[in-house]
Amino acid sequence: MADTSLWMIVPGNGALSALVLFVIAMPLLYAARGPVHGLVRAVGHLTGGPLKLVSRWLLAAARDMRERNRQVLLAHGREETGQHIAREFERVALLVRRDLEGYPALQRRLLDEITKVEEDYKKCGEVPPPPPEWVEAVEAIGRVKSGNELVQRVLDEINDSIKEIHAKTLADYRNAYEERHKILNGFMPFWRSLDKTLALATEKMTSLNDQAARIDAQIEKYEQIAKGTEKAEHALTVSQLTQFFTATLVLAIAAGGALVNFKLIALPMSEMVGAGDYLTASLRTSDVAALVIIFVEATMGLFLMETLRITHLFPRIRNLSDVMRRRMMWVAFVLLLTLAGIEAALALMRDMLIADKSALLQSLATVPQHQPAADPWLARIPTAGQMLLGFILPFALAFVAIPLESFIGSARTVGGAALVLLARGAAFVLRLAGNLVRNLAKVTITLYDIVIVLPLLIERMWKASSAGKASPAKKPEEEAPALPDKKLSARRGS
């Protein structure tokens, strides 16, 4: 062990030794003051300068990235909203074609019904009974003075005739009313039909109105995006974030499905490619083969979704002619169907292999295990379930293409935003570190001056006395030698 008491000038008295050493060192430290200050300042600048530079560069890069992200986001939003608007227009066109195409026929039907109603209305107008021609004759006879028998008889005859005619006229009048009531009764189906037709027209118009309102909203959104407003950008960012998390969740669920699928076919694949071959120390060839089959199924699903125009990941497929696209869709579907069939067969084989292994282990067991015979139908349920799962899972995996597209699309925005945040955070930390280093240099310089405060005081007093002799009106700033250094360092620090 090294002797630590060698530095002690006064043996056994550490404090006194230190004091003596300090006093000896003080003039040396005072003499080295200028170079030491310069060194500390240089170290501060050497460290702080690059940190500040990198911080500025990171901030500039973050600004650029943010701008690029913004452009991409807005372009994506424009494309998406454009597609949405186009789809809405397609819907409106369909609506117009489907509903309003028959509008002239509807109008003609309405006019016909109205004409018919008008005609019937005219028919049912009340026809006043014709004034009896004999009224004037009765009036003339009425003016003849009474007492004349002839007149009396004529009047009686007339009375009889009137009664007869009245009865006849009344009957005619009643018949006419009955006829009109019948006509009016016949109005009812027309009115109902008219009411129904009008309601239908109103409904169609309302639906069209709703579509128009939706298009208006989308157009407004599109305009906002085209203008590149903060509101539109924020809305798009939120939408992308939501899409990202939703797609991640769905992909995680799909990964679970793929894992179940893998478990179903990994064992029987060892029957096909061998169980003893390894690709790496722990990765069996049969496991990789099973994984390849699952990935191929997912790829086929991707192509199927692409050719169905549900996803738009491959421009080459999107730009294919309809005939080619349809052919490709059928090819992908047939391959997927074949793979699903293979998986169902593999699932069955898995069940058989497990049963065989179980029988072997049972025969190797020390104590024979007599299991009660299970109901054959019950025993078949797991087998059937495995086969069904093996057949369905490839098709279920095919739908992964949809969340995958959302994930890829939104990952650009989310990743970009995360990078910007990271760059800004790093810039802040570097800036902070640079400032700390520069201020640490200043603190070190001040501490150094505190250590050699005695020689500095002596120097100041000496300078003050010599300056007082030469020019008593000199400013105090010029008296202290340390002040210009401080000023310089403060200027450099800023």
Add this chain to the structure above:
Amino acid sequence: MKKRAFLASLPAMGLATSTLGVLLPLLPGCADQRSHAHAVYMLVDTSGTYAQEVDKAQLIVNFLLGSLNPGDSLAVARVRSRSFSEKDIIAKATFDNRPSQANLQKRAFRDQVENFVRTSRGSAYTDITGGLIQGALFLNETGAGKKTILIFSDMQEELDKATLRDFPIDLKNIRVVAVNVVKLKTDNIDPRRYMGRLEDWQKRIVGAGASEWRVINDLEHLDRMLES
């Protein structure tokens, strides 16, 4: 033009067929060349009083059959007066890579061992060293990545005068496990004999370059040994 478009779309479709048609057959070609198989050579002592323990040996063989995977190898040989001979191998098999075929082989193996247990007779001497040399030869021939010799014996070697076994043997990269090392009557009188016997074997086997030497008397610990 349409034909061209269809041809242009074929590479995309070809991805699937190529993966299945080309990649799968190629997979074994680019496989890890190191062997991951496990080869086990089991020596069953049939000499003297230990012959009555043979039933337990069958349990161990059954356990091994249940534990070994397709591609692994297993051989069971008896320890007699002179055991350095292929004739002493009762049953041996390298299990097929296909699980179904491997299961069939295991059933046949079990039957062979069962037959041996029924018909086995005791021998006058115990040549464990000869069995070890024969086992090492068998294991090295299999080319397995993991090699184990199980010695089902009391580890009391007794050789006739004509048999020479006092020379160095080679057990490089082989794990040797003594199973069911029962105590002899003399061991009960002086346990140092038992300890000394095991120590001697340890020195000899480790000196022969074995990767590990272990004694397992509780058969329940055998599974842990095989897993490691």
